[in-house]
Amino acid sequence: MTRNVLDTTPVGAFPSDAASSHDWQRDDLLRLFGRADWLTRQPRHRLAKLAPNATVGLLFYQNSTRTRISFQAATCLLGGRYIGFDSAATTRAGDFFQETLEDTVRVVGGYADLLVLRHVDDDAAQRAAAVAGVPVVNAGSGESDHPTQGMLDTWMMRRSLGDLAGARIGFVGDPGCRALRADVATVAKFGPAEIVFLTPEDAPPSPEQCASLTAQGIRHSTVDSMAELVRRTDVIAMIPFELPDFHVATAQERRSGNLATRYRLTRRLLEGAGRHVTVLHTGPRGEELPAEVDGLPNVRYFEGVRGGMFLRAALMHVLWEGRGIPVSDVDELEG
Template sequence: MTQQLMSAQAPPAPPATGLPRHAVSLSSWRRADYERVWERAEWMLGSSTETLARTAPGALLGVLFYQNSTRTRLSFEVAARRIGGSSVGFCDVTTTRAGDFYQESLEDTVRVIGSYADILVLRHTDDDAAERAAAVSPVPVVSAGTGDREHPTQAMLDLWVLRSKLDSLTGVTVGYVGDPACRYARSLVHGLATFHAAGIVFLSPDGTRVPDDVRATLARARMSWRTAGSATELLRAVDAVTIIPFELSDFHESAVRSHTRSARLDQRFVFDAGLLSRTGTGVPLIHTGPRGPELPPETDDLPNVHYFEGVTKGVHLRAALLAELLAGHRRR
């Protein structure tokens, strides 16, 4: 009864309008493109499962994951099902002709699976893989992270969550915790630049640096940037904080199966409940996952920590993006 009532009262879906054909880089995305996806994602948050299933019935998502993933891959697959579609593909390249004796090229794999599916999502170890895939694909391509280049949907998601906490992204200063050479950082900076954020403060592992291309993006956008020496200093300087795993695997490897983690993360980089209750009570925090000691589980119940909210909303964000790209492709 409740579901039927929700379905009957659900507002009509926002009209699908023209996004870029692919979502492989945020460097060319406009403010209106983000707003369009977020509007549809908000609509999806308030809609019943029956209403969502009528969004793209029968759509088929092709999943090409040359690199390990949990949240990103599964949220895309769940998103496809939520909007009435399904998915095919692989999450272990060694089970395919791309990863065995034949070493089928990325371009051929994309063209093959693109002939089966309506849209593709790709995670790959090569920096230029998403652009190469988009150049030959017969259907839209979404990057789920390629090498060190970009991770567009993670940035779209986190900016959406942060905007909901801050009301606006214009003029804000965001704290970034983790290696600034990570692919997520590149997508995040593109997004912040599009919304005219004021600046970014980096809290980074010892020995890392802000890469030249990220500095250039910040300079073009006239965004300030600096570094902080501790979590306490960062919290006092920013409006919101986004965190990535403090220890990263090699994004140019399909799977990193052995790694010696640091015995204990330096307390300068830990956002624990004690620090947040003393210093950061008004600063929203998000984490891309998988989280480590930089954001302990003891923080889960704090009102300004939105780790699992981001996990949940990741399905809606990716469902909205798939729906918009599919609608645009069908009109072409």
């Protein structure tokens, strides 16, 4: 394949799957981000020619809105089609037969050119990738990882700030949650000067996270209020401050609605000390990012949600290229 004009980093094979955030290195991510940037600039009729015969299998054993629908939209954007399920309760995995993950993956992998898996087990994506026979994308595994969320948030940060080297990046929420695990692991590959955490009182960064950041030469610290966080950072990525158990398919509890004021990113803060800070949120948002901030130019919540469609479309396309699955070359479309 001829190197296309949008790739500005060294040519090399992409990882064969997106099962783990740790498998994608800085150069891989830069090329992926370049592809996603290119997709955002193209008319829809051109994008629909990229993968018109591709079939994506969606295996969602756990609830999802943004991630699942963005993959559906991304598939349609590329001209492909999707199959699968959004609840294991509708499958033989969730009834009397209790079909194993491995068997379900092999069955649907026989119908599809790529699988997107969300599951309650921490090691589900790796188990799926070992037997699928087609690329596997981890759309959230238990508490362990959420690679495409890390890719999306890092891409959005770069689109806002440019190079992240030397940047001060804030993270809001439990660092042990899969989304922040992926965010921290992915952002760290781009050499920020400092990562600042605002966490629940009982959920500090783990010793392993701190040791990893230190080993990469990245300062890290913890603050106890949103006001201090906006003064210390250039960009903030948030997750819901109150979380369910990600090891169950459908959480039964509800948010308390009693989030302390110091954990809330208010309009007053963003129009004052935080007017320079770009704000992202994985969703679904709660009291930590109230609707009163909507419309502020530095709040990119809904923009990031829409960006997920382009980032995930780019990811699927490069995975197909890497596996030799027939898709259109972007150079052909440029021509």
